[in-house]
Amino acid sequence: MNLSLSNKQSEIKADLKITGSKSESNRLLILQALYPNIQIENLSNSDDTTVLKKALEKGNGLIDIHHAGTAMRFLTAYFATKEGCEVEITGSKRMKERPIRLLVDALQRMGADIQYKDQVGYPPLIIKGKKLHVDSVRLKANVSSQYISALMLIGASLPSGLEIILEGQITSTPYILMTLELLQQVGIKGNFEKDRIFIEPTQKLEPVTIPVESDWSSASYFYSIAGISASAEIRLSNYRKSSKQGDSCLAEIYKHFGVHTIFEENSIILKKEKTKRSLRINEDLRNSPDIAQTIAVTCLALGMECKLEGLHTLKIKETDRLQALKNEMQKFGARVKITEDCLHLAPCDSLNEEVLVETYNDHRMAMSFAPLALKIPLSIEDANVVSKSYPDFWEDLKKLDFQTQ
Ligand SMILES: O=C(O)C1=C[C@@H](OP(=O)(O)O)[C@@H](O)[C@H](O)C1
Numbered sequence: 001m002n003l004s005l006s007n008k009q010s011e012i013k014a015d016l017k018i019t020g021s022k023s024e025s026n027r028l029l030i031l032q033a034l035y036p037n038i039q040i041e042n043l044s045n046s047d048d049t050t051v052l053k054k055a056l057e058k059g060n061g062l063i064d065i066h067h068a069g070t071a072m073r074f075l076t077a078y079f080a081t082k083e084g085c086e087v088e089i090t091g092s093k094r095m096k097e098r099p100i101r102l103l104v105d106a107l108q109r110m111g112a113d114i115q116y117k118d119q120v121g122y123p124p125l126i127i128k129g130k131k132l133h134v135d136s137v138r139l140k141a142n143v144s145s146q147y148i149s150a151l152m153l154i155g156a157s158l159p160s161g162l163e164i165i166l167e168g169q170i171t172s173t174p175y176i177l178m179t180l181e182l183l184q185q186v187g188i189k190g191n192f193e194k195d196r197i198f199i200e201p202t203q204k205l206e207p208v209t210i211p212v213e214s215d216w217s218s219a220s221y222f223y224s225i226a227g228i229s230a231s232a233e234i235r236l237s238n239y240r241k242s243s244k245q246g247d248s249c250l251a252e253i254y255k256h257f258g259v260h261t262i263f264e265e266n267s268i269i270l271k272k273e274k275t276k277r278s279l280r281i282n283e284d285l286r287n288s289p290d291i292a293q294t295i296a297v298t299c300l301a302l303g304m305e306c307k308l309e310g311l312h313t314l315k316i317k318e319t320d321r322l323q324a325l326k327n328e329m330q331k332f333g334a335r336v337k338i339t340e341d342c343l344h345l346a347p348c349d350s351l352n353e354e355v356l357v358e359t360y361n362d363h364r365m366a367m368s369f370a371p372l373a374l375k376i377p378l379s380i381e382d383a384n385v386v387s388k389s390y391p392d393f394w395e396d397l398k399k400l401d402f403q404t405q
């Protein structure tokens with residue numbers, strides 16, 4: 001489904017409830033499968049959470065997790081330790097191109113029985129669950145933090161817990177800290193200092209209910225809308241000032257675009273008033289890769305120069321996001337340069353009309369370009385991709401007077 005989008009409003013006012021964080025939800029679902037005493041509130045309604053939940057319920061045979069990276073990585077570790085189960089975990093065409101070798105190598109060194117069905121290093125995987133006894137493992141930390149979180153999530157269920165030694169520069173660190181905080185919140189002890197993580201063995205937990213905070217990556221699109229509009233007041237719930245999600249750095253970053261965040265009870269209010277904003281932005285997003293597309297498109301809309309660094313993981317996400325961003329921003333007339341880990345957008349003072357934005361099966365391509373409709377009507381190809389993380393996205397945009405057809 002292609003969607004035409006426009007919005008001529010100069011003032012945006014709205015009050016929305018955003019679905020639960022998919023990162024928090026997916027971690028809690030794995031923990032709940034290991035420790036049934038955990039109750040979860042405000043679970044994400046994203047496709048990625050739904051497939052993970054269904055996979056855990058199925059527990060055997062062929063499991064298709066479509067595009068869900070965290071589900072692929074977390075379930076690999078989970079099933080490897082699940083004695084007696086036999087699964088084949090597969091996914092979309094793109095999932096079969098997203099590397100998993102570092103995690104599989106680590107699990108195999110811990111004694112896991114995992115085989116590649118087709119290409120070595122990539123899904124599908126055939127896993128025969130068994131008891132793992134090794135209590136210390138090393139792995140490279142600069143490719144994806146999801147491998148590390150996957151090991152942390154199963155760590156406490158192993159007889160002696162798990163020590164994880166990280167090699168090289170650590171990427172997406174806030175996601176590792178999120179895993180640790182959730183473990184601690186459910187009652188598992190662990191620590192993370194420099195390059196060493198340790199998770200204590202825990203056989204049983206006291207009953208506990210964990211409320212999932214709403215998704216900050218999903219909130220990013222409303223930060224972009226506020227930043228692009230002349231005036232905005234957008235209330236989003238349920239959010240907290242002390243968030244576990246690294247993407248809450250949006251509140252700081254969007255000050256450059258004149259957007260101020262007010263934390264009020266369980267909500268954030270994004271306020272844009274006619275203020276001076278920066279002419280250029282320079283950010284290292286090593287710790288928050290999922291908001292790179294949002295920030296780049298906000299800059300495109302505002303004619304701002306933008307240099308984003310620390311983007312080396314973008315090439316192995318739902319698509320090669322660096323190339324996809326370059327291709328689609330160029331259609332609007334932008335001058336964009338990319339390297340292995342960096343994107344540079346030159347200031348652009350007029351935008352081409354009638355652009356069809358391709359989405360490359362990537363939810364964040366669709367959602368990050370949508371706010372540009374405040375400047376110029378555009379179309380989004382295959383708009384349903386948003387359901388990977390935010391199924392209600394287009395319905396919520398209508399509440400902000402976006403015309404969608
Ligand atoms: O652990 C998680 O929930 C995630 C970690 C990040 O991946 P990488 O660690 O691969 O950068 C992030 O991009 C992804 O959307 C979710």
Ligand SMILES: C=C(OP(=O)(O)O)C(=O)O
Binds near residue numbers: 389
């Ligand atoms: C990269 C993402 O997800 P995953 O790696 O879990 O597929 C994302 O949601 O932007």
